[in-house]
Amino acid sequence: MPISLDDVRRQLAIANRILGNEGVIDAFGHASVRHPGNPNRYFLARSRSPLFVEPADILEFDLDSEPVRPLTVQPYGERVIHGEIYKARPDVNAVVHHHSGAVLPFCMTGVPLVPLFHLGATMGGTVPFWDQRDDFGDTNLLVIKPEEGASLARALGNNWTVLMRRHGATIAGTTLQEVVFRSINGCLNAEYQLRAMAIGTIGPLNAAEAHDAGAYNLQSRPMARAWEYWTLRLGERGIFPARKKTAAQRPARAAASRAKTKVAPRKKTAAKRGRKR
Numbered sequence: 001m002p003i004s005l006d007d008v009r010r011q012l013a014i015a016n017r018i019l020g021n022e023g024v025i026d027a028f029g030h031a032s033v034r035h036p037g038n039p040n041r042y043f044l045a046r047s048r049s050p051l052f053v054e055p056a057d058i059l060e061f062d063l064d065s066e067p068v069r070p071l072t073v074q075p076y077g078e079r080v081i082h083g084e085i086y087k088a089r090p091d092v093n094a095v096v097h098h099h100s101g102a103v104l105p106f107c108m109t110g111v112p113l114v115p116l117f118h119l120g121a122t123m124g125g126t127v128p129f130w131d132q133r134d135d136f137g138d139t140n141l142l143v144i145k146p147e148e149g150a151s152l153a154r155a156l157g158n159n160w161t162v163l164m165r166r167h168g169a170t171i172a173g174t175t176l177q178e179v180v181f182r183s184i185n186g187c188l189n190a191e192y193q194l195r196a197m198a199i200g201t202i203g204p205l206n207a208a209e210a211h212d213a214g215a216y217n218l219q220s221r222p223m224a225r226a227w228e229y230w231t232l233r234l235g236e237r238g239i240f241p242a243r244k245k246t247a248a249q250r251p252a253r254a255a256a257s258r259a260k261t262k263v264a265p266r267k268k269t270a271a272k273r274g275r276k277r
């Protein structure tokens with residue numbers, strides 16, 4: 001059965017909150033998913049912190065990152081990252097962009113980020129490094145113009161993760177669950193790499209190990225287990241997005257509201273009358 005667009009919006013809100021809750025993104029960063037019925041469009045939240053994204057915040061864009069409908073809210077400034085990657089990579093159906101502190105030391109130094117353990121392999125055997133100066137000289141380091149997004153997409157190439165000089169990282173996936181899995185475990189790999197470099201000499205997984213371990217992790221069983229873990233953690237914190245009211249729930253709410261209106265209004269206290277003046 002094809003997934004409904006309401007479900008797409010809800011899943012994307014959940015993905016945003018997971019990434020916020022797991023420390024991949026904070027006030028900034030964003031996740032998107034390609035429209036399941038129209039490959040020339042994608043969904044991305046309005047400009048707000050990912051930890052608070054609601055299904056109703058999700059907007060629809062074309063691949064030039066123009067809104068499909070007139071906006072009454074602010075979109076993310078760096079949305080061209082998503083549109084240009086969807087244009088360049090028909091196999092990509094979900095994108096995450098973040099400025100996680102786990103990867104920033106690599107973005108600042110150019111030290112290669114390499115897969116070091118089985119879950120880290122999901123970020124890909126090779127993580128390219130994008131230096132915006134190569135195409136644009138001095139900039140504000142953000143990716144705002146379509147040509148900047150296209151340059152980043154070229155640097156990503158056929159890989160799944162790209163580091164951005166003094167900025168952050170962008171991650172691609174064939175599904176929303178996959179890109180979340182890759183983003184979280186890529187950040188863990190970066191943290192572990194820093195710690196490992198402090199105590200000894202590191203050696204990356206070889207190409208066969210990175211490929212096989214990465215492919216294993218993306219099977220339905222490990223993916224479902226991880227998704228359950230991350231969503232339960234949202235529930236524990238009480239930040240799992242609320243479900244839309246069903247038709248059965250709405251009349252009850254209306255009746256409760258009608259009953260409320262029968263209660264005689266309270267008389268204003270002297271203090272309240274004073275505040276009005």
Ligand SMILES: [Zn+2]
Pocket residue numbers: 029078097098099142143167168
């Ligand atoms: Zn950014």
